[in-house]
Amino acid sequence: MSRLVVVSNRVTVPDKTGAAPAGGLAVALQAALEERGGIWMGWSGNSSGNEEPGPLEMQEHGAITYALTDLTDTDVEEYYHGFANRVLWPICHYRMDLAEYGRKEMAGYFRVNRFFAQKLAPLLKEDDIIWVHDYHLIPLAAELRQMGFKNKIGFFLHIPWPPADVLFTMPVHEQIMRGLSQYDLVGFQTDFDLDNFGGGLVREGIGERIDGGKKFSTFGRTFKGGAYSISIETEIFSKFAIKAEKNAMVRKARQSVEGKDLIIGVDRLDYSKGITQRIDAFEQFVATNPDHHNKVTYLQITPKSRSEVPEYEQMQRMVAEQAGRVNGAIGTVDWVPIRYINRSVPRPVLAGLYRLAKIGLVTPLRDGMNLVAKEYVAAQDPEDPGVLVLSRFAGAARELRGALLVNPYDIEGTAHAIARGLSMPLDERKQRWQMMMDHLLTYDINRWCDDFLKDLIED
Numbered sequence: 001m002s003r004l005v006v007v008s009n010r011v012t013v014p015d016k017t018g019a020a021p022a023g024g025l026a027v028a029l030q031a032a033l034e035e036r037g038g039i040w041m042g043w044s045g046n047s048s049g050n051e052e053p054g055p056l057e058m059q060e061h062g063a064i065t066y067a068l069t070d071l072t073d074t075d076v077e078e079y080y081h082g083f084a085n086r087v088l089w090p091i092c093h094y095r096m097d098l099a100e101y102g103r104k105e106m107a108g109y110f111r112v113n114r115f116f117a118q119k120l121a122p123l124l125k126e127d128d129i130i131w132v133h134d135y136h137l138i139p140l141a142a143e144l145r146q147m148g149f150k151n152k153i154g155f156f157l158h159i160p161w162p163p164a165d166v167l168f169t170m171p172v173h174e175q176i177m178r179g180l181s182q183y184d185l186v187g188f189q190t191d192f193d194l195d196n197f198g199g200g201l202v203r204e205g206i207g208e209r210i211d212g213g214k215k216f217s218t219f220g221r222t223f224k225g226g227a228y229s230i231s232i233e234t235e236i237f238s239k240f241a242i243k244a245e246k247n248a249m250v251r252k253a254r255q256s257v258e259g260k261d262l263i264i265g266v267d268r269l270d271y272s273k274g275i276t277q278r279i280d281a282f283e284q285f286v287a288t289n290p291d292h293h294n295k296v297t298y299l300q301i302t303p304k305s306r307s308e309v310p311e312y313e314q315m316q317r318m319v320a321e322q323a324g325r326v327n328g329a330i331g332t333v334d335w336v337p338i339r340y341i342n343r344s345v346p347r348p349v350l351a352g353l354y355r356l357a358k359i360g361l362v363t364p365l366r367d368g369m370n371l372v373a374k375e376y377v378a379a380q381d382p383e384d385p386g387v388l389v390l391s392r393f394a395g396a397a398r399e400l401r402g403a404l405l406v407n408p409y410d411i412e413g414t415a416h417a418i419a420r421g422l423s424m425p426l427d428e429r430k431q432r433w434q435m436m437m438d439h440l441l442t443y444d445i446n447r448w449c450d451d452f453l454k455d456l457i458e459d
């Protein structure tokens with residue numbers, strides 16, 4: 001069996017006890033790496049503090065070698081904040097208005113990818129299978145190919161891929177598409193993203209889909225493309241949620257919402273998640289449903305993210321102000337309608353809170369997949385499951401057919417779905433939940449990982 005080499009912007013290194021890391025993706029990748037033996041390479045998350053990135057730091061844990069590199073401050077600013085988070089992230093989430101192009105940042109992105117390839121090259125063996133993750137590292141295969149590597153290299157994009165007219169607003173779109181063409185398999189979250197990629201090639205007149213749509217032909221190469229919906233450790237998460245009922249923090253939360261219906265929203269603070277529209281929808285729901293006054297609590301858990309990017313800092317202020325304003329407007333002396341928590345909570349507690357909630361409100365404006373939606377489903381009590389209200393623009397909407405699908409831009413529509421969810425009869429809730437849970441038990445994170453690797457390895 002060939003070795004597996006995973007490359008991602010950030011690497012999850014086990015702690016000193018060797019305990020499994022939190023998060024399904026890291027667990028699944030580590031399991032695949034353990035099985036084959038391998039290397040996980042990426043940025044340490046640290047700056048070297050000077051203009052030299054510094055040597056690779058190697059750590060061995062069982063059959064896995066972790067190879068971490070620091071980056072210089074300039075690298076972090078240009079590659080990570082500059083191009084990855086201020087250009088690719090907004091463009092892939094259909095936000096052309098937020099993309100900020102700078103030649104320096106674009107050059108930095110390609111430079112750091114070359115640097116990663118140079119660091120990786122001496123570690124590679126001829127038959128290693130290489131799996132590159134996410135938008136930070138699109139040009140990595142091109143760099144390796146230029147150095148003469150003929151290995152099987154796969155790429156998985158965790159975020160959406162936009163339609164041609166959105167993509168073409170990005171000055172370096174052709175270089176980015178050329179970068180993807182150097183892989184042997186390019187995986188997207190959904191068939192919509194896959195179609196968008198194919199559509200872009202056709203519109204630009206530089207390529208086409210062949211083999212009944214299974215492959216692309218462009219830039220003088222033929223390579224596979226597929227949709228692989230990322231998922232969670234469904235069974236484990238579900239057990240977590242049962243155990244969490246005894247957790248002290250969860251018990252406190254339960255007492256504090258006694259006699260009230262809990263609605264939960266959990267997202268990184270990001271403009272793609274539709275948090276402000278969601279608060280508007282909740283406000284609208286309360287305004288139009290006086291019978292629910294004092295009987296409902298909306299808990300929004302939102303850890304800060306990317307505070308170095310101005311849009312994120314601005315959003316943090318906006319959401320806090322909005323939650324305060326709504327509470328001021330509709331709250332009473334004994335009722336705080338919105339509870340807003342601006343930090344991360346431990347995963348077991350999160351699982352318990354999902355289970356307490358009658359509604360999981362997952363309404364991104366655009367999302368590659370959205371694992372919160374899947375976690376919410378997995379955490380429910382089969383005898384009394386809650387209702388998932390899910391944006392049609394999350395990749396997860398392609399799979400979770402038992403959800404109440406909403407258009408997050410339609411505030412009244414979302415408000416209406418909240419009301420419908422809270423009054424849904426038990427039988428219908430059970431039926432919808434079972435459909436989603438059955439799907440997630442089959443299509444869990446390990447299945448996602450196996451399916452991708454199988455397609456990458458097979459000729």
Ligand code: ADQ
Nearest residue numbers: 158230267268301302303343344345367368369370371372
């Ligand atoms: P994200 O944009 O980060 O991921 P998501 O898929 O929802 O979005 O994953 C977030 C993860 O962070 C979940 O596991 C969630 O439990 C956790 N999390 C969020 N808020 C938390 C909090 N307050 N405390 C603790 N944990 C919290 C990107 C893409 C997604 C894609 C994933 C995986 O944007 O579309 O689904 O990668 O491919």
